[in-house]
Amino acid sequence: MFIQPRFISFVLSLFIAISTASFCSLVPNTPSTSVATAFLISLTSSFLLIYFTVEYLIFKELFKINTLFEKLKKKDFKFPKSGNGFKLSPIESLNREITLFAQLKQKEIEDLKKNETYRKEFIADISHELKTPIFAAQGYIYTLLDGAKDDAEVSEKFLKKAAKSLDGLDELVQDLLTLSEIEMGAAKMKKEQFDIFQIVNEVFDQLDKKASKKKMKLISDRNVEKPILVIADQKRIFQVLRNLVENGIKYGFDEGGYVLVKVRQELDCVEVLVEDNGTGITSDDQKRIFERFYRVEKSRSKDKGGSGLGLAIASQIIEAHKSKIFVSSKPGKGAVFSFKLFSIKN
Ligand SMILES: Nc1ncnc2c1ncn2[C@@H]1O[C@H](COP(=O)(O)OP(=O)(O)O)[C@@H](O)[C@H]1O
Ligand SMILES: [Mg+2]
Structure with a gap:
């Protein structure tokens, strides 16, 4: 049974009133009206005092804790208000602590x-x-x-x-x-300085045969002779570019298809874009292609069949370089993958 504060206050104040009245009656020559008055005054005053103490300092807060636990069961709770800047009573702060704890858990x-x-x-x-x-x-x-x-x-x-x-x-x-x-963080990204076009050329050398089999072209938009220096992990960036260019070939159209790598020097970074004119990716698939093992259903065929991990790896590598990889594409109109790397402008 839930004990009401009014009931507790009444019982306690009754005890106080009886004791007060008994004391008064012990005093010789006290008229019975005075004893009754003392009884009534002590009953009402102690009732009011106990009732407000119990109700506002204890029961209200206990009630809050109780409802909090009920909400906890339903996984729906909000942090209680901070008590309008007043110092919190011990029970109020206990309530806050439990809420905080419950939220964390x-x-x-x-x-x-x-x-x-x-x-x-x-x-x-x-x-x-x-x-x-x-x-x-x-x-x-x-x-x-x-x-x-x-x-x-x-x-x-x-x-x-x-x-x-x-x-x-x-x-x-x-x-x-x-x-x-x-x-696992075991592969810490190195900070090496290298010419991004040198990596692009190495990737092209490795994938040249694959592209010519499909009669596709690999193009880089290098129009300056001087190196475009970036600060990154050379081996990992090679892995990223290799996968992006290979995807461009795998999901590109035969004959007339191309993969174009563009490099844009910005103030303190270099943007690398890998563009193709292949099958493209729908906006729904664009949201998922960086997930592990995700492959667009149509491309699950054996001849293309990579592991579906390439883009997951690429995005992790770029994130480990404190950057992000983006895709923009329209089905049938090809795709552009891009990311930025820190650089030194020379
Ligand atoms: N350039 C692209 N054009 C069209 N679809 C692409 C392109 N790059 C990636 N995709 C889609 O994203 C999926 C995930 O790519 P990826 O993680 O490299 O896996 P995989 O190459 O092993 O299939 C591919 O299966 C393909 O469906
Ligand atoms: Mg791939």
């Missing part, structure tokens, strides 16, 4: 739940991604063992296919390792 619980879902999804994604190349390689090898090895031509074809699947597996594991290194 609630946030922790929500974060833990989010992490748990994220972890589950991540494991499901990894298993799925690992399964595909392993199954494929397994299939080719067992077919060979079951007799296909006797035909030299088929043997070579199947072994090449198995090797390709295992290369894909290796690529996936390397990507996962890079991602975890960056996330």
Whole structure:
């Protein structure tokens, strides 16, 4: 039963009034009217005093704590007002402390739940991604063992296919390792000074064959001979550019397709833009392509099939350089990826 403050105050003041009246009656020659008056005065005054103390200093605050816990159960609570600048009573400050504590705990619980879902999804994604190349390689090898090895031509074809699947597996594991290194902070970004065009050229050299197979062009808009110096981790920026240019080739149109790398020198930074005239990305997909393993459904085909980790890695690397990677695109009209790096103007 919830004890009402009025009831408590009445019982206590009754005790006080009875004691006062008894004391008065002990005094010789006290008329009974005086005893009754003393009883009534002490009853009302102590009732009022106790009632206000209990109601306003204790019960009101206890009630607040109580409602707070009720709200806690419904995950809906707001921080109580600070008491209009007056010093808080101990119970009021206790109320504030509990609210603060509850807010923190609630946030922790929500974060833990989010992490748990994220972890589950991540494991499901990894298993799925690992399964595909392993199954494929397994299939080719067992077919060979079951007799296909006797035909030299088929043997070579199947072994090449198995090797390709295992290369894909290796690529996936390397990507996962890079991602975890960056996330754990193990891979600290170096601060090196280098010419961004030198990296662009190295990326183009590596991907030239791939582009010419699709009859696509790789272009850089270098119109000055002097180097454009940036301060960043050279190896990681190479990784970012390689993935962006490779994506431009993979998701670009054959013949007439191009990937153009532009570099714009600004006051204290350099903006790098990687542009293509390929399939483009819808605005819904643009919001998700930087997530791990996210691939636009149509591009899940085997021949294009990367790990879906490239852009996740690229965005983590750029963020570790205290910058951000952006995409702008219209379906069918190509895409532009851009990021900025610190530089030295020369
Ligand atoms: N230049 C681009 N044009 C069109 N789509 C792109 C482009 N770059 C990335 N995407 C889309 O974003 C997805 C994620 O890219 P990424 O993380 O590099 O993975 P992957 O290259 O392994 O598929 C790709 O699967 C593709 O659907
Ligand atoms: Mg990629």
